[in-house]
Amino acid sequence: MTATRPTLHPPHAERTGTVRALMRLRTYVGPAMPAIYASMAAYLVAQLIALAIPQVLEAIVDGPLADGDRDAIVPLALLVLALGAGEAAMFALRRWLVIGPTTRVEARMRDALYAKLQDLPVSFHDRWPSGQLLSRAVSDLGLIRRWLAFGLVLLVMNLVVIVVGAVVLISMSWMLGLVFLACSIPLWIVGYRFEGRYSEVSRRSQDQSGDLATAVEESVHGIRVLKAFGRGKHALSSFRAQAEQLRSTEIEKARLDANIWVWILIVPAVALAICLVLGVQLAAQGELSVGQLVAFFATAAVLAWPIESIGFLLAFSLDARTATDRYFDIMDSENAVRDPERPAALDAPRGELAFTDVHFRYQDSPERFGDLLDGVDLVLRPGETMALVGLTGCGKTTMTALTTRLYDVTSGSVTLDGVDVRAFRREELRRHIAMAFEDATLFSASVRENVLLGRPELTGDAAADPAVAAEAERVLDEALRIAQAGFAYDLPDGVDTKVGEEGMSLSGGQRQRLALARAVAAKPAVLVLDDPLSALDVATEARVEAELRTVLASTTALIVAHRPSTVMLADRVALLEDGRITAVGTHSELLHESEHYRFVISSLEDEERRAQAEASDLIDGEGLESRPTASVATRPAEQTEPKEAIR
């Protein structure tokens, strides 16, 4: 018994890690524990039956066989059969009992991980590639489930069985029993040493497969770039390098595995060889009956699997520990963007959005850099449309992300109707403020579901009510009209066509318009649009802008703008420069007052010069004045071939 101690309760403090790490699973495993205990009990009964069968053998050998009593053999053989049936039934029970509970633990942990990841702020996701998250959600949790159902049950119970078996062996012959046990001691020592090395390699291997998964994802998501540059081979070579690393780790793992197997197999062989010689000698001296000798070897045979399995089960437990650590790496991540304990609430926000002395820096930004946002002060009056203008990378997108707490300010505050956005529950805040992003993400769902994403009350089960369905239809129509996304009706299944990764692929402009429709459909008090029209052509952009004006008349809006045309939507313009708002005013005011603004927004001066030069050189100077109408007769393509092409 004491020989088993080092494994589960090692003497050194830092070695307690494995058990303590696995104990963290308790929160989730709790409800499954009774089933796991019951399964352990069933397994123990099964093994005790297995240990009883050699006793029957002994009875047969020393009884009927020695006496030549044929009739007595039959009931004893039937007893063996009955015990066997019992053992099989217990084995079935052992498995059946844990199926439901442990798969439910796995499902619960998976749901919890997903919920946690959705809750964690964007800054977390900036740091964690999705491949690493995926390997935790799928393979690590599968491994933990298998460990709970088999590994844990077998590890604990096999130790018990070994102890019981040892007692049985010693009671048969203390000398043989002791020899057998003494010989297993090296096994515990080796297993104990094995633990540290294997866990290190095992963690490395799991991390490397996570990295490999990330490489695969990138090669698929970036396929257009790889194809455009013909860099498939190049990507392959770096993928290969990673795969080779994983391979050598796996081979290292196999080496450790092979070493422990040597011990696992050789120790019982030595023990049994000694027992054979010793046992035969004891039998020759008459200290042991032949039946007892037979029973001894039959018992040793029963014990062979529990003893052999310890090494494998230890390795399994270490894998499970690694998986558990990786799981809790995420579950322990502190979410700095939390809901307040006593949240504020606004029934009908007026939509006053204010930035007061807002500072922001990314956590891992080096100290030599100043804050990205370095004291932003800006007030959007209710109903006002404010354009946000500044150089690429000056923090405009970051500023928009602060409004819905995708990130939290480093210091200062963002307020909605005078209430700090951090005082709201995020759910409520994001109901009041809707966003459209420049890189428009659509999900694998219908156009309808994507557009009505911000209106859960109009979709799903609620839409069974005809009144709700009609309202949903109206909102959808309106949003698609405003965003000029009427193309959705022409898709194969109209607005029920599935889009996103699993659905139809749409062009960048189409996706952007749907994302805009989504933001509009949310009917927020504040609309935050991050350069929402960048992928649209001029004509479509003009139509969207015309429609947007009606929405923006009644909604507070913050619009990141790169183009004068977008700026024209705004009542006022804010210029973000070196982390501060350096000017606020109308477009024409800023054009007059701010040189930086002219630099950032106006291509007119250059363009004017260039266009006028062209105009005077090539046309007679009136071309620009006489604006042609939009409807022009179509000319056949052939006739439009330029001269140099027709050679």
Next chain:
Amino acid sequence: MSTVNGVQGEERDEYTKAESRWIRRRSLRLLGSLLHPLRAQLWVTMAVIVVSTAAQVAGPAIIAYGIDQGLPALMRQDWLPVGLAGLAYLVTGAAGAFLIAWYIRMAARVSQAVLIDLRTRVFLHTQKLSLEFHESYTSGRIISRQTSDLDAIRELMDEGINQLVRGLLYMLFTAIALVWLDWLSGLVLLATLLPLVALTRWFQVRSQKLFRRSRVASAKLIVQFVETMTGIRAVQAFRSERRNERVFGDLVEDYRDVNARALGLFAVYNPALNFMGYVAVAGVLLIGGFRVADGVLEVGVLLAAVLYTKRFFDPMEELAMFYNSYQSAASALEKISGVLEEQPSVPDPAEPVDLWTADGRVRFESVEFAYTPDRVVLPRFDLDVPAGQTVALVGSTGAGKSTLAKLISRFYDPTDGVVELDGVDLRRMHPKDLRRAIVMVTQEAYLFSGSVADNIALGKPEATFDEIVSAAKAVGAHEFIEGLPNGYDTDVNKRGGRVSAGQRQLISFARAFLADPAVLILDEATSSLDIPSERLVQEGLQTLLADRTAVIIAHRLSTVAIADRVLVMEHGRIVEDGSPADLIGGTGRFAALHAAWRDSLV
């Protein structure tokens, strides 16, 4: 078999017999081709495992010898037989142990070699498959082929094969030893084989369907998971967390349900095996016991027969486990072989034409393009772009501009007609030549994990650092890159969310600049740039495009200023074609577009 060709019918639960046979053959062929190069190692591995298993099986026979021969001899003070038995037990045990360790290491080498081969093949093939395939098959599925399916195969190779080979050999040797020791006991064992086979057959049929369903369920789970994590901003901004949790929860429950059913099957199969083992033991005991009582059989032999009979069934549980991993791996292999069977719709030529240095003349000759026969995107047209010309493609969204660009870069092949570079059909060019000559920059500026410099160097892997910097300078990206925490060494993945869309475009522009192609296609490549950056890029473009052919798609007509020629497209047709000045001066669509655009600049 057209119904299950390639990835078709992959999501189905049931197949006809002919279809199953087709799929099975296909995956066996794949397996064969993977193992073929390793056959020498495989033979050695086999030999090792045969010897080591034989050594392992010898145990009970040696014990029987020790008891039956050693005991009477020792009564006569003859230590030799029992000493021999002890020594033999020790030697066979030690030999078995070392050989198995050797086997484990060799098996790992073989399986890792197979895995790396398969990973490489799937990766390479995925890269070869055309965009058309990727767009319809979806990234989530192609990713799960390369991750979870390969994991299933890894599990089989790591543990499954080990179990199968060792288990089968063990059973075989055990049966041989038993027959050799006592053929009557062997007969008893043989009698139990029939129900054993029937039971296993039942298990196989049931489990196959379940494992297939399990794969499908896990793939769905993965797609939902990845999509949520990559679109986390939109998820949070639109409060879809709760709804996503419900969707994901349902998928998790489906997956759990399938898994639980499969496990339930095991809970029937394994104990049934176990019970059959005891039926055989009881039979051997009965038949052997009578003969020992009659004095025609030795006790030691009976003990050995009982041990062998019981041991015969031991690996069955492992074999059933093997079936577990085999089923997952088999359906994984079926799907992977399906992906590998997909032919790229834009195939590499068998005998490529040499075109080392291209001048850059692009010609479309009666080209037509349609996704499906009833969805013609580009009706038949001709177009000739002389080397060195800069062409601006203008038109509303969906007019076919991008499709035309994709035909030049051979992301698609025309349905009919020929696209030529310097008089050579693109389909006959070596992909290396083609990609060196023609580069396309799209709006979605994808960055790979790695440094900014790595990302730019993708345009020319052998580029020096100075070349990278001068490419960045040429497109006006140098300043912002210098401003990143580690300059050119900044890891874009770690701060992926922080390199803005415009900055991404600048990086991918620098990438194209560095690649220095004869034909450059810019598909909305400057859409996210702010005006100062665009000004810089425009200046850069003047020099960049001076001596090369360029096709520029841009909604912002500022680009047109640097074009030699403008093509206006509408509904897949080129409706206007001329120099910018001519078109602006005319009364066509372009003149109208240009006027509208100029208005927007105020």
